[in-house]
Amino acid sequence: MKLPTMSSAQMSALLLSLLLAGSLTACGGSDSSTIEETPADDTSSPDDSDDTVIAEGSTDGVLCDYINSTYNESASVYNTSNSEWSCEDGIRDLVANGIPDHAVGQFPNANNPNYIYEQDISANFTLMPTQTDTATTLGGPRGTLGYVLNGVKIDASTAGTCDDSGDDCSMIGNEGNWNIEALGQSSFNFGTDDNNAHVQPTGEYHYHGMPEGFVTLKGGSNSSMTLIAWAADGFPIYARYGYSSADDSSSALKSIAGSYQLVTTVSSSRPSTDIYPLGTFSQDWEYVAGSGDLDECNGRVGVTPEFPEGIYHYYATDSYPFFQRCVKGEI
Numbered sequence: 328m329k330l331p332t333m334s335s336a337q338m339s340a341l342l343l344s345l346l347l348a349g350s351l352t353a354c355g356g357s358d359s360s361t362i363e364e365t366p367a368d369d370t371s372s373p374d375d376s377d378d379t380v381i382a383e384g385s386t387d388g389v390l391c392d393y394i395n396s397t398y399n400e401s402a403s404v405y406n407t408s409n410s411e412w413s414c415e416d417g418i419r420d421l422v423a424n425g426i427p428d429h430a431v432g433q434f435p436n437a438n439n440p441n442y443i444y445e446q447d448i449s450a451n452f453t454l455m456p457t458q459t460d461t462a463t464t465l466g467g468p469r470g471t472l473g474y475v476l477n478g479v480k481i482d483a484s485t486a487g488t489c490d491d492s493g494d495d496c497s498m499i500g501n502e503g504n505w506n507i508e509a510l511g512q513s514s515f516n517f518g519t520d521d522n523n524a525h526v527q528p529t530g531e532y533h534y535h536g537m538p539e540g541f542v543t544l545k546g547g548s549n550s551s552m553t554l555i556a557w558a559a560d561g562f563p564i565y566a567r568y569g570y571s572s573a574d575d576s577s578s579a580l581k582s583i584a585g586s587y588q589l590v591t592t593v594s595s596s597r598p599s600t601d602i603y604p605l606g607t608f609s610q611d612w613e614y615v616a617g618s619g620d621l622d623e624c625n626g627r628v629g630v631t632p633e634f635p636e637g638i639y640h641y642y643a644t645d646s647y648p649f650f651q652r653c654v655k656g657e658i
Contacts, residue, residue, distance in 0.1 A: 423478025
């Protein structure tokens with residue numbers, strides 16, 4: 328077949344059009360262009376002193392080889408605290424015995440009759456947590472909120488309730504309409520120690536609020552953010568301090584506050600506030616957006632030392648709800 332004859336001007340125009348087409352494809356003008364990413368598995372896991380990741384949305388590489396074996400000489404324990412975290416195939420696994428690795432109060436005590444016993448703890452969390460707009464309530468029979476790195480459970484709520492009259496209250500009944508808080512009230516004493524923890528009838532030591540002894544062991548202070556736990560949805564939990572500007576790691580650290588306030592209108596069916604002051608029951612608190620630093624699940628999106636690109640994360644706070652009562656990630 329005989330090719331058509333082109334003039335020099337036509338040949339120059341053809342070459343120019345070919346060059347322009349190639350230029351547009353290289354700038355993303357073609358849907359067929361491919362960007363190759365380095366898989367997270369191809370990066371070596373850093374040790375605890377440099378637990379940072381670059382992959383947005385992934386927690387792989389952060390505290391994936393955390394192993395604790397600490398003999399606890401507290402009179403209530405005299406046992407070894409064991410917890411082992413590992414990461415494989417998109418899952419963060421925990422195997423632990425539930426024994427705390429820090430000093431604890433006296434158990435049993437006058438308000439908590441239970442001894443601390445070893446537990447058989449096995450839990451797993453996704454390494455690719457996904458934030459949603461849905462708050463899923465967890466805690467107690469509705470599922471564990473998360474575990475501190477030492478393998479001790481987080482369980483901020485209680486099974487204690489009162490009926491509407493306030494005359495029939497039980498620390499373990501879980502049958503009344505008004506749920507008693509373990510912390511921040513003086514009407515009931517659940518026998519918690521200085522770690523805001525006590526012991527369930529099964530012998531399981533667990534935290535209702537800031538795990539002070541563990542935070543101290545981890546070197547927590549107002550000069551650092553301290554990752555202390557993993558939530559049930561796979562997102563990290565930090566203790567007390569965060570950046571004053573959530574997206575700026577150069578901003579000053581401050582004590583992070585929850586966004587719950589005491590209700591302004593008291594239900595007519597509530598037990599008398601003369602007997603049980605506001606704050607005694609979970610229903611005494613309501614989420615007020617913007618009144619603190621966090622959302623209804625005690626979390627926010629921001630940068631952290633371990634996640635410099637930013638991630639959704641929770642806080643243990645000195646204000647209500649102390650630990651999150653819900654999670655924002657898929658579970």
